[in-house]
Amino acid sequence: MDSHRGFGVVRLGSPKEEVRELLGGGMESEPEFGPVSQDHFLSVGAAVGYDSEDRVTRVVMARPAQVVYRGMELIGHPYAEVMAAARRQGVTVVAREAELGFPEGGFSVWTALR
Known part of the structure; x- marks a missing residue:
């Protein structure tokens, strides 16, 4: 994830309809906490959460991914690092x-433990 706030073609704030067009059919569910609804896109290893207006508010990568913010790799490195x-x-x-929150970027990541 970088300053464009998303992964690949998906961006925070994107409409659900657009995400589904780009990634294909997802399996929809209602999470216990966080987003109002979410789609699981098994083909890309991602879950995308939406708010009450069906806009992307959360992206969770289930496969190894490279997440970079301001030149820093955030996934696969110890928390303290x-x-x-x-x-x-x-x-x-x-x-x-x-979890590490990056308020200026508007996102959080779960990192490898210390």
Whole structure:
């Protein structure tokens, strides 16, 4: 994920209809928390969550993926390593138990544990 806030052709804020056209039919479900609804796209290994207006609010990659923000690789690296890289670059990051929030980018990632 980079400054365009998405993966491939999917962007945060995109309409559900557009995502389905781009990725094909997904399996729709209602998550217990977070988005109002979501689609699972098995062919690309992703789950896409939507708000009450059917706009993308969450993207979860289920397969190995490269997620880059401001030149930092965020997935597959230990939590502490990602935190240190963010601090070196002056990037605001909010540490939670197993999640790092990037408020300026408008997203969060789950990283490898310490």
